[in-house]
Amino acid sequence: MIRRSQVKGKCEILWARMERKPFAALIGIIFALLVPLEAEANPYLAKAGERPVAVRIATCAVSGGFTHLYAGLDNRIFDKYGLKLELIYIRGSGASLAALSANEIQFLFCAADATIPGMATGIEAKLVATPLVGLPYVLVARKDIKRPEDLKGKSIGVTRPGDLSARLSRAVLKKFNLTTEEVLLRSIGGSQSERYQAMVADIIQAILVTPPLEVRAKNDGFNVVYRLAEMNLPSVYSSLHTNSKMIREQHETVQRTVAAFAESIQFVEKNPDKAKASLAKALKLKDQEALESAYNAYAKEIVNRSMLVPIQAVTESVEIARESGTAIRKKAEEIVDNSFATQLEKSGFLKDLWGSDLQKRPK
Secondary structure (H helix, E strand, O other), X not given: OOOHHHHXXXXXXXXXXXXXXXXXXXXXXXXXXXXXXXXXXXXXXXXXOOOOEEEXXXXXXXXHHHHHHHHHHHOOHHHHOOXXXXXXXXXXXXXXXXXXXXXXXXXXXXXXXXXXXXXXXXXXXXXXXXXXXXXXXXXXXXXXXXXXXXXXXXXEEEOOXXXXXXXXXXXXXXXXXXXXXXXXXXXXXXXXXXXXXXXXXXXXXXXXXXXXXXXXXXXXXXXXXEEHHHHOOOOOOEEEEEOHHHHHHOHHHHHHHHHHHHHHHHHHHHOHHHHHHHHHHHHOOOOHHHHHHHHHHXXXXXXXXXXXXXXXXXXXXXXXXXXXXXXXXXXXXXXXXOHHHHHHHHOXXXXXXXXXXXXXXXX
C-alpha cells in the first residue's frame, strides 16, 4: 500500500524536474497526487463485486455503551467492509456467551466486565477489541440518601448475586467501609430500567446505572450519589467478542469487523448529531440532556481509539472473579486476542484514520 509520505517524495522529485520539462512534470505531479490515493485506500474494505458476508452480532443489553455499533449500522459503515450484520438482542452476559460459544451468533458486543468471569471459567469466547475502557456507572438513590454513608439500613438493587452489578455494588460498599450486613444487596433481576422502577417503588433504595439513566433519575428528583469512575478500578467495558471457529475459519471477517468498529469510533466522534440520532432510536429516547450525557460518556470520556484490549485490566478482573469464588480455568492471555487491533496499527489504518489524534483524548 502506497503511503502519503511516498506521495510527498514523488512530488518533490517531480517539482525538481519542472525547470527541464515543465509540462511533463506537471502531468506527473497530478498523477502522483491522484493515483496513490486509490492505492492507499483502506485495505479492509470490500472489493468491487464482492459478495457480503452475513454474520449475526448480539448485544447483551440495550445500552448507550453500544453507541458505536448502533451508529455503524445506521450509517452503513459495516456494509463498506463487506459485512451484512444481523443485530439481535440476548438478555444477559451468560446467555449471550452461550450463544457465541455455540456459534449461534458470530459476534457479541457486551461489557467485558460482565463476560470475563464466564470466559475465565472456560466458556469458549475471545475478546478481540475494546472500544470503551473505564467505568461509566453511577450510583443513584432515593431522596433521603445523599451520600454513600446514608445507605446504612437500605438496599441496593442488583441483577443477581455474583453478577457485575453485584460486584460493583460490593466495591462501592468496601470503598466507604460499609458491609453487606449494613446494606442489603437485593436481587431484582431484569434490566437497569426495570431495577430503576423498583427504586421508584421503594422496593430498593439505590441502584447502579449507566448514562443516560442517571439524567432521568436526577429529573425524577433522585440523587446522583457517587460516580464509580472515581474508584479507578480495572474496567473493560463495551468489547467485541467472537469465538475460535470464527478466528480459525473466517479470520478476514473478524479483521474487517474490528476495522469497521474502529471507523465507527471515528464516525461517532466526528458526527455527534448522527450518533445521538442512533442513540435516540436504539434507546427510544427524546430527552436531549440524556442524549448528551450518553454521548459524552461513550464518545468522549472512556473511548479507546486503539481498540486494544487492556490485558492488565483483564488479568485483574480475572483475579477479582477468583477471589469472589469463581472457578477460574483460563488466564487472561487465553481469553484475549489482540492480533486484530494490532494489525490495524501495523497496517497504518489507524494512523490514516486519526492522524496525530490517535493517542489524544477526545475533546
